[in-house]
Amino acid sequence: MIDRSSMEMQVQPQTAARMKCMRRADHAPNGAGVTLNDVAAHAGVSRATASLVLRQTGRVSEATRERVRASMSALGYVPDRGAAALRNHTSNTVGVVVTNLANPFFGELLHGLEKSLAAAGFACLLVDTSDDPDAQDAAVRELRGHKVAGLAIVPATGTTAEFPASLQELGLPFVFMTRYLPGTPAPYVGADDVLGGNLAARHMIDVHNATTIAYVGGPIGMLSRENRIGGVKRAMADAGIAATSLHEFPSETSGAGGLQAGRELIDSGLRPDVIICHSDSVAFGVYRALRLHGLADDIAVTGYDDVATAALWEPPLTSISTHGTELGHRAAAHLLEQLAGGNPQLVQRTTPEIAVRQSCGCPAQSIG
């Protein structure tokens, strides 16, 4: 009995290995298709032991541990994440859902997010929703199928409170980034929009004596736009400026949107003291519109997000720094803490800062 079983033990794996070699001999002479079984056979241990070594758990002697590791690298073993996910009902994957990859700010955000998640051993499954809530629902569905451990989401414009509710029902950890939703308190990481808008307006009112303000950019109904405008209004109220001195020109959040909204503003005949823009991209577009009409030196402009090129702009763009990359890191940390079973501060509103440059009318800094 013992002899026979031990023979089987030896023969089985070898046969299996040979078949595999034959099956894809010229396709993949190296690591492709090497299974934990192959590793175990090569190291002369059971699949279970090999698994323990792989996951660095359980009690395995240092000697065999070393031997198994050697076999792994010798065979070029790559663990099959799908198989693990099947068994665990979860994977080392996080769904990342954004509204527009072409937006430079999201690039910076993603950069930070990806770095932190990768460092923790998670891979990013990326989806671009084109700011469409239906596409967002579809994305979540698909990502659920991939058994993502969690979701980092820039919610699409028009997302309702049902969305976070449904995620909660699913028991799927998530964080919203940079845009939060009205009503339901949901996990969130982003800069304080009210403060950001307030910061911009206060600077323009207090140091530049602005009395008429235009808020340009951001689609109607987007809460972050509402909030930033709220911050602007508060600054105006605090300074005793009538609310009627604020004019809104919503637009798509992009350079093209800013250009068009800027034209509309100019065509309207309005000549505000400042144009507070919803994003740096919008500000870039607005500047183009102003220059086309020779107005660039007459009206102050501020941006939002402080993207890398803002400081290089002519004139250097005064902007509200939301520190996109850092925000990405924090969103990752938020999600990772949830995944680790902790419960992090639900809503993390970072405090934005104003990066004062020249587009607001301030003098150039001396260069060190």
Next chain:
Amino acid sequence: MIDRSSMEMQVQPQTAARMKCMRRADHAPNGAGVTLNDVAAHAGVSRATASLVLRQTGRVSEATRERVRASMSALGYVPDRGAAALRNHTSNTVGVVVTNLANPFFGELLHGLEKSLAAAGFACLLVDTSDDPDAQDAAVRELRGHKVAGLAIVPATGTTAEFPASLQELGLPFVFMTRYLPGTPAPYVGADDVLGGNLAARHMIDVHNATTIAYVGGPIGMLSRENRIGGVKRAMADAGIAATSLHEFPSETSGAGGLQAGRELIDSGLRPDVIICHSDSVAFGVYRALRLHGLADDIAVTGYDDVATAALWEPPLTSISTHGTELGHRAAAHLLEQLAGGNPQLVQRTTPEIAVRQSCGCPAQSIG
């Protein structure tokens, strides 16, 4: 015997279903954990039939097909991609490997890539290598574990010919994007760099009578930089300009890199007729350096890639359009055709165009 087994057959699924309900009763009252088996039971068919309906293959009567579909949506079924991948040895996933997510050009590229892949039913597993070949190797390893169907890669600076060779050995379909490697002919989609550099230089020489040129930006050893410079040199040679009239200032491909290289150029005392930049970001940084020294109106500048903000720049930046989003679409198409078993044109070099604006010295276009 028969009775017993048939009883087991009936009881098993119900018991399993009940256990599932209990296990996560308050966690996920809806679709989470619904399996194809549950769908089959609900529709009164076998798992296999349900599978056929799911994948829209095989011969299933329209009646049962409809019934199964109804059960799927009734239960909120979400197919488990991991299980499918385990069985198929491949997933509906593509690995996307880039060097720096924060680079706006890659944002545009990814936008196109993701859209096309998503339309074909593939999800993107995203990795940012920080332009490090070792991180790139690690990324491929990890992505292999996820059983990606293919790879879309912006190769890191310093990648050797061994890299595509190893991918080929693995039998893993891939495309390189925007940067190609010396030597080995590998699947590639990107704009023709020699032509791009040539286009910029020719314009400056032919219409602006430039005789001294500086090429700024791009790290040493990057082939796309070498090629663009090659194109510049050819234009110079064609015009009878000595090769010594070309000066190189390599830098990191970013605004910060451009700013620093621009300063170095200015400090060197050189005052070329044109500065041809390796990317728009670099051009933005160079412009800042020029403005700091009051030189912005004296030296012409061209960018590369024609990112969205290039047209909004002051002065509007003359650039080489490589059509990032379109490139992303084409890279996706290349990969998808490989996956479909076809063999697309291995190296697809799109022809870049020059977007003539004012930074080169051309007059402003009349506005329609």
Next chain:
DNA sequence: GGTAATTGTGCCAATCAGCGG
């Protein structure tokens, strides 16, 4: 007889070849 080290076995969800009404 107790403890560290290792192993066997059943599962996870979907797919596919082969079989039968």
Next chain:
DNA sequence: CCCGCTGATTGGCACAATTAC
């Protein structure tokens, strides 16, 4: 021939069982 089912298979993990000292 059309339709649908059975049973085996995929790679890794968890738990109980088992060995060795």
